[in-house]
Amino acid sequence: MNAKFILLLLVVATTMLLPDTQGAEVIKCRTPKDCAGPCRKQTGCPHGKCMNRTCRCNRCG
Numbered sequence: 001m002n003a004k005f006i007l008l009l010l011v012v013a014t015t016m017l018l019p020d021t022q023g024a025e026v027i028k029c030r031t032p033k034d035c036a037g038p039c040r041k042q043t044g045c046p047h048g049k050c051m052n053r054t055c056r057c058n059r060c061g
Helices: 001-015 033-043
Strands: 047-050 054-057
Touching: 033 047, 033 054
Parallel strands: none
Antiparallel strands: 047 054
């Protein structure tokens, strides 16, 4: 019983610490300008970087 409880707490803590899954869709890019439109659709903010040919969207504020 005690081991199951600790495992459950570990799973809950891990899911709370993981980043948001919003923006998890893979967007291919070549330049940062390629990320502005898709990032605006996903996060509502056009801020993004093109890293390893994949957009990384940032949130505003």
